Amino acid sequence: MLLESQYGESAGYTIALIIEQGAPFYDLGVFRERADVLMWDVYAETLSGGELEKIQFARLKSTLKRIWESGAPYREKMEEAGLSPGDVKSLEDLEKLPFSSKDDFRKNYPLGMLAVSRKDVVRIHASSGTTGTRTVVGYTENDIENWAQLVARIATAAGVTREDIAQISFTYGLFTGGFGLHYGLEKLGAMVIPVSGGQTELQMSVIMELKPSVLISTPTYALYLSELGKEMGIDLPGSSLRVGLFGAEPWSEEIRARIESGLGILATDNYGLSEVTGPGVAGECHLQNGLHIAEDHFIAEIVDEKGKPVGEGKQGELVLTTLTREAMPVIRFRTGDLTSITRAECECGRKNARMSRVVGRADDMLIIKGVNVYPSQIERALLEVAGVEPHYLIVVDRRRGLDVLEVWVEVSEGLFSDDAMVMRAFEEKIEAHIKSTLNVRASVRLKEPRTFDRTSGKAKRVIDLRREEPPDWLREELRMRKGAKGEHGSAHLV
Numbered sequence: 001m002l003l004e005s006q007y008g009e010s011a012g013y014t015i016a017l018i019i020e021q022g023a024p025f026y027d028l029g030v031f032r033e034r035a036d037v038l039m040w041d042v043y044a045e046t047l048s049g050g051e052l053e054k055i056q057f058a059r060l061k062s063t064l065k066r067i068w069e070s071g072a073p074y075r076e077k078m079e080e081a082g083l084s085p086g087d088v089k090s091l092e093d094l095e096k097l098p099f100s101s102k103d104d105f106r107k108n109y110p111l112g113m114l115a116v117s118r119k120d121v122v123r124i125h126a127s128s129g130t131t132g133t134r135t136v137v138g139y140t141e142n143d144i145e146n147w148a149q150l151v152a153r154i155a156t157a158a159g160v161t162r163e164d165i166a167q168i169s170f171t172y173g174l175f176t177g178g179f180g181l182h183y184g185l186e187k188l189g190a191m192v193i194p195v196s197g198g199q200t201e202l203q204m205s206v207i208m209e210l211k212p213s214v215l216i217s218t219p220t221y222a223l224y225l226s227e228l229g230k231e232m233g234i235d236l237p238g239s240s241l242r243v244g245l246f247g248a249e250p251w252s253e254e255i256r257a258r259i260e261s262g263l264g265i266l267a268t269d270n271y272g273l274s275e276v277t278g279p280g281v282a283g284e285c286h287l288q289n290g291l292h293i294a295e296d297h298f299i300a301e302i303v304d305e306k307g308k309p310v311g312e313g314k315q316g317e318l319v320l321t322t323l324t325r326e327a328m329p330v331i332r333f334r335t336g337d338l339t340s341i342t343r344a345e346c347e348c349g350r351k352n353a354r355m356s357r358v359v360g361r362a363d364d365m366l367i368i369k370g371v372n373v374y375p376s377q378i379e380r381a382l383l384e385v386a387g388v389e390p391h392y393l394i395v396v397d398r399r400r401g402l403d404v405l406e407v408w409v410e411v412s413e414g415l416f417s418d419d420a421m422v423m424r425a426f427e428e429k430i431e432a433h434i435k436s437t438l439n440v441r442a443s444v445r446l447k448e449p450r451t452f453d454r455t456s457g458k459a460k461r462v463i464d465l466r467r468e469e470p471p472d473w474l475r476e477e478l479r480m481r482k483g484a485k486g487e488h489g490s491a492h493l494v
């Protein structure tokens with residue numbers, strides 16, 4: 001092993017323990033000395049080829065053993081497939097194993113997925129439940145330590161060091177964003193300001209008075225802070241902020257550009273999900289060139305709708321297997337997130353695979369009159385039209401058997417007008433742009449600046465009335481619109 005060749009055979013025993021128990025390589029003091037500014041765990045982050053596979057396989061075996069011996073629900077799935085841990089003889093055999101999904105968590109709600117005794121669980125978190133019932137996730141002490149290490153890696157990759165002051169504006173609570181980033185940034189040695197989500201005025205005064213250099217939030221909230229700064233006459237681009245770690249929801253390069261100029265920072269994309277740990281699964285380095293996957297902790301696969309692997313660089317659904325999670329390991333977990341993976345080396349020197357920005361969730365795909373379209377594509381088309389603000393809502397419905405798509409979008413202050421003709425002409429311009437770029441017909445409805453709520457949580461961009469009830473405010477708006485047209489019936493777009 002690279003480690004032995006560099007540090008002598010005496011390192012062997014510790015290394016064996018580290019590999020088996022999933023403890024961080026960083027715990028070997030030698031790496032602390034070697035780590036340069038941009039890598040937290042040089043050894044782990046530059047593992048590749050046979051050496052990485054050896055570690056992944058050893059950890060996969062011990063994960064399967066833990067699941068099997070604890071009788072966690074996945075054991076039953078394996079038995080149904082006629083498999084036992086002994087049948088997994090190489091990493092290639094992973095493909096034989098059954099998939100798991102959020103449904104397994106739901107069926108075993110709240111803590112049935114545990115592969116350890118309940119007394120070994122030191123913390124729980126839960127998913128945000130945007131796509132159904134909440135899923136609860138447990139962590140052992142080692143899980144919490146590994147998680148902090150993973151977050152320290154992505155923060156270091158973005159260029160954060162112990163000299164930095166980090167304002168955490170993710171909500172603290174069941175959501176993994178707040179505590180996940182908090183422990184990781186503390187582990188790294190940065191000074192943490194745990195503002196949590198919301199309280200926008202407090203966020204602003206913290207930026208101005210405590211002078212953080214790092215902002216951590218959802219991209220939507222960062223965008224909102226930048227807008228508000230402008231309105232309040234605060235020079236945020238000239239503030240102490242220099243780096244932003246964002247994630248937890250899909251965003252686009254157009255939004256990144258607006259955040260970076262509005263706050264005067266370098267903004268990185270960070271990915272994770274509760275069922276697999278939380279943030280820290282993958283994150284961009286300062287080169288912003290795809291998200292580095294922590295492959296010594298997770299095996300990532302990309303599959304098509306039928307669950308068949310797709311080739312490198314091809315888009316499909318991300319499937320993750322945890323290699324070091326003790327409390328709730330998952331095997332071949334279907335994330336529902338659409339991305340692609342490349343193994344081409346990044347110029348930053350990290351050797352792990354990178355995933356592309358998540359374009360959306362497989363279940364977010366809208367089929368409008370037979371044309372498949374993702375909300376992220378609509379966002380991109382909207383932002384290509386000057387004067388359109390990055391705050392929008394996509395409303396989908398079925399009317400007389402046909403799918404109808406409406407896009408409600410805010411326009412900038414200067415463009416908003418009381419003249420209905422002017423507004424209609426602008427709506428038509430956006431409709432024509434959507435039709436020409438995405439080949440779908442959308443009705444655009446312009447909204448005044450600040451129509452949509454600004455939240456520090458995940459933004460809700462789509463309301464699909466074919467499947468869900470409208471929120472009260474939308475029901476009211478649709479009712480009024482129908483009243484004006486003299487139509488009756490359930491809440492449908494007219």
Ligand code: DLL
Pocket residue numbers: 126127128129170175176177246247248249250251269270271272273274275278279280335337357358361
């Ligand atoms: O959102 C964990 C997280 C917190 C990630 C903070 C990054 C930063 P959940 O609430 O369980 O966990 O939601 C997970 O959010 O399956 C994706 O659909 C979406 N998601 C997370 N990060 C990104 C991202 C956290 N960078 C779900 N880009 C995932 C796009 C993301 N979507």
